[in-house]
Amino acid sequence: MEFRPLGRTNLKVTSVCLGTMTWGQQNSEAEAHEQLSYAISERGINFIDTAEMYPVPGDPRTQGRTEEYIGSWLKARGKRDDLVIASKITGRSQMVWCRDKNIEPRHTRVQIDEAVEKSLRRFQTDYIDLYQLHWPDRAIPGFGFHAFYDYDAEDMVPLEDILESLSRHVEKGNIRHIGVSNEYPWAVMKFLAIAESRGWPRMVSNQCVYNLVSRRFDYSAAEIAMREQVGLLAYSPLAQGYLTGKYEGGKLPAKSRKALFGGFLGRYEGPGAADAIQDCLETARNLGLTPAQFALKFVETRQFVTSNIIGATTMAQLKENIDAHEIEWTSEMEQESRRIQKVHRSPCP
Ligand SMILES: NC(=O)c1ccc[n+]([C@@H]2O[C@H](COP(=O)([O-])OP(=O)(O)OC[C@H]3O[C@@H](n4cnc5c(N)ncnc54)[C@H](OP(=O)(O)O)[C@@H]3O)[C@@H](O)[C@H]2O)c1
Numbered sequence: 001m002e003f004r005p006l007g008r009t010n011l012k013v014t015s016v017c018l019g020t021m022t023w024g025q026q027n028s029e030a031e032a033h034e035q036l037s038y039a040i041s042e043r044g045i046n047f048i049d050t051a052e053m054y055p056v057p058g059d060p061r062t063q064g065r066t067e068e069y070i071g072s073w074l075k076a077r078g079k080r081d082d083l084v085i086a087s088k089i090t091g092r093s094q095m096v097w098c099r100d101k102n103i104e105p106r107h108t109r110v111q112i113d114e115a116v117e118k119s120l121r122r123f124q125t126d127y128i129d130l131y132q133l134h135w136p137d138r139a140i141p142g143f144g145f146h147a148f149y150d151y152d153a154e155d156m157v158p159l160e161d162i163l164e165s166l167s168r169h170v171e172k173g174n175i176r177h178i179g180v181s182n183e184y185p186w187a188v189m190k191f192l193a194i195a196e197s198r199g200w201p202r203m204v205s206n207q208c209v210y211n212l213v214s215r216r217f218d219y220s221a222a223e224i225a226m227r228e229q230v231g232l233l234a235y236s237p238l239a240q241g242y243l244t245g246k247y248e249g250g251k252l253p254a255k256s257r258k259a260l261f262g263g264f265l266g267r268y269e270g271p272g273a274a275d276a277i278q279d280c281l282e283t284a285r286n287l288g289l290t291p292a293q294f295a296l297k298f299v300e301t302r303q304f305v306t307s308n309i310i311g312a313t314t315m316a317q318l319k320e321n322i323d324a325h326e327i328e329w330t331s332e333m334e335q336e337s338r339r340i341q342k343v344h345r346s347p348c349p
Pocket residue numbers: 018019020021022026049050134181182207208234235236237238239240241244246255256257258292309310311312313314316317318320321
């Protein structure tokens with residue numbers, strides 16, 4: 001396993017991070033524990049990503065289960081300090097069940113306090129290594145939407161207030177480091193500037209979608225990642241399964257994410273997506289790789305990536321996905337990934 005620095009902290013995380021958002025919905029507690037034990041004890045991964053709202057899709061009946069499953073595994077393991085555990089506070093949304101008062105999740109001080117305390121309880125631990133803002137507390141497009149339309153510049157919790165609330169938890173020792181997710185360059189740079197002027201903690205990472213066909217990060221925050229060490233924690237490296245070839249030719253495997261929650265995959269079904277995905281699949285095979293290997297190793301080898309967040313619903317998938325990081329990335333593979341980008345750009349926002 002390769003270790004990379006997490007921002008400007010002294011923490012080192014593996015270049016593969018274990019994603020968890022299927023645990024509590026597609027995967028049982030026993031399956032979650034099996035994945036954790038395999039990835040951590042047998043394969044040397046030290047980095048786990050979760051969120052207070054998980055599992056997905058968000059549902060009041062299941063919310064919090066993923067953190068609870070990690071907590072029960074940590075308790076049974078009895079050792080915590082060799083792991084880097086990341087969680088996230090829900091962004092503004094209709095997921096009112098995340099809060100005791102059934103209110104819209106926002107990044108106010110009161111809500112940050114509530115969310116941190118509840119996550120700590122579910123983890124049965126006294127600190128979270130990386131606490132992330134899941135998506136911005138601003139009315140801006142996200143999760144596959146293309147353009148800014150009617151946004152209101154005033155309609156937000158001020159970034160300064162958010163950072164102050166988070167910094168109090170860092171001071172208390174509840175959280176060690178902070179990060180953003182699905183964040184735009186404007187706010188990343190603002191957060192850094194405020195942190196510097198107020199002596200508060202700086203954001204250490206930006207968790208965003210990134211894969212062979214979703215490359216918005218290249219056009220936006222990649223330069224910040226390189227120059228400011230706010231590295232990318234890349235999610236959906238397999239385009240939610242599309243880049244494995246499992247949906248090729250219209251196939252719809254039983255129990256797959258698309259069969260269960262089709263609406264989730266809309267990002268990969270817009271204009272240009274099918275051709276780009278097919279090109280990725282065929283290119284991988286011509287290179288002597290499985291499509292998943294090509295897609296995963298591509299993400300891991302980007303200079304601005306701190307860690308690649310993989311997700312799996314079976315042990316066979318998990319093994320294939322971790323193995324993918326052991327292949328050697330050749331200049332031919334690099335040239336092919338560049339050709340794909342040149343021809344198709346980034347069709348899946
Ligand atoms: N910050 C955010 O907003 C955000 C958003 C999304 C995800 N994330 C994080 O990133 C992690 C990974 O995201 P993701 O699940 O979208 O990643 P992904 O790698 O694009 O998709 C993973 C899914 O693809 C299928 N799959 C994985 N490996 C496979 C293989 N080898 N062969 C065939 N199918 C395979 C599985 O679904 P099926 O078996 O159901 O088909 C699996 O759940 C999440 O767990 C979460 O921690 C964060």
